[in-house]
Amino acid sequence: MVRVKVCGVTTESDLRAVDDAGADAVGVISEVTVDTPREVSLSRASTLFDAAPPFLTTTLVSMPSSATRAVELAAAASPDVLQLHGDFEADEFQRISAQTDARVVAVVDPDSSARARAIAHVVDGVLVDSVSDDGAGGTGETHDWAATAEVVETLNAPVTLAGGLTPDNVAEAVRTVRPYAVDVASGVEAEGGVKAHDAVRAFVRNATAAGDALERRDGRDEREEATS
Numbered sequence: 399m400v401r402v403k404v405c406g407v408t409t410e411s412d413l414r415a416v417d418d419a420g421a422d423a424v425g426v427i428s429e430v431t432v433d434t435p436r437e438v439s440l441s442r443a444s445t446l447f448d449a450a451p452p453f454l455t456t457t458l459v460s461m462p463s464s465a466t467r468a469v470e471l472a473a474a475a476s477p478d479v480l481q482l483h484g485d486f487e488a489d490e491f492q493r494i495s496a497q498t499d500a501r502v503v504a505v506v507d508p509d510s511s512a513r514a515r516a517i518a519h520v521v522d523g524v525l526v527d528s529v530s531d532d533g534a535g536g537t538g539e540t541h542d543w544a545a546t547a548e549v550v551e552t553l554n555a556p557v558t559l560a561g562g563l564t565p566d567n568v569a570e571a572v573r574t575v576r577p578y579a580v581d582v583a584s585g586v587e588a589e590g591g592v593k594a595h596d597a598v599r600a601f602v603r604n605a606t607a608a609g610d611a612l613e614r615r616d617g618r619d620e621r622e623e624a625t626s
């Protein structure tokens with residue numbers, strides 16, 4: 399099974415479309431250091447989270463300037479999950495986790511498996527994204543999925559794959575990386591900050607079908623091994 403997060407939602411109607419499509423999580427972007435059409439104010443993020451139905455996991459995606467600010471953001475918007483881009487150290491993640499009710503997901507660069515290993519034990523999950531030089535996501539670019547597959551295999555933490563995913567490439571990404579979850583922002587947009595609802599549905603459908611097919615194949619392999 400693979401979970402699906404759709405990120406960069408800015409309106410209630412897009413949030414409903416994400417939920418209707420069967421996604422597991424929705425991401426709202428606030429307080430980032432890059433210019434992106436997907437950013438909303440913190441109070442708007444909070445309003446969108448209030449509009450989310452009970453079983454859709456809400457995620458605040460941010461690039462706070464400090465651990466203290468990260469805690470303030472979580473307190474202000476009350477997301478289920480806080481996705482943090484930036485160079486926080488393990489002790490800072492520990493402090494953030496201790497001071498917020500939100501689960502904390504750390505974003506790591508695909509080239510930094512050492513960082514992923516250094517922080518995995520103090521966060522609730524790791525998200526590997528094709529980040530820009532300043533650590534921001536939303537690049538629309540894929541990265542070396544084989545390297546991320548190795549992170550998934552060796553890290554004792556849920557690993558989410560992000561970066562340049564689309565309805566067309568997500569099945570291949572799931573088969574190659576076998577992540578805990580996939581995450582998409584620009585790949586399901588009609589225009590900057592506006593989701594294309596048919597693309598959101600296709601993304602969720604294709605990711606889920608690929609995850610389910612892998613599970614069936616694993617089950618078959620296990621049965622064959624047991625009877626051989």
Ligand SMILES: O=C(O)c1ccccc1N[C@@H]1O[C@H](COP(=O)(O)O)[C@@H](O)[C@H]1O
Pocket residue numbers: 404405406425427430432434435436437459461483527533534535536537538539560561562563581582583584585
């Ligand atoms: O989407 C953005 O503009 C963004 C800006 C700053 C930090 C994170 C951002 N988005 C995150 O990046 C992933 C991947 O984006 P994409 O699918 O490659 O466009 C996205 O899901 C967000 O988690």
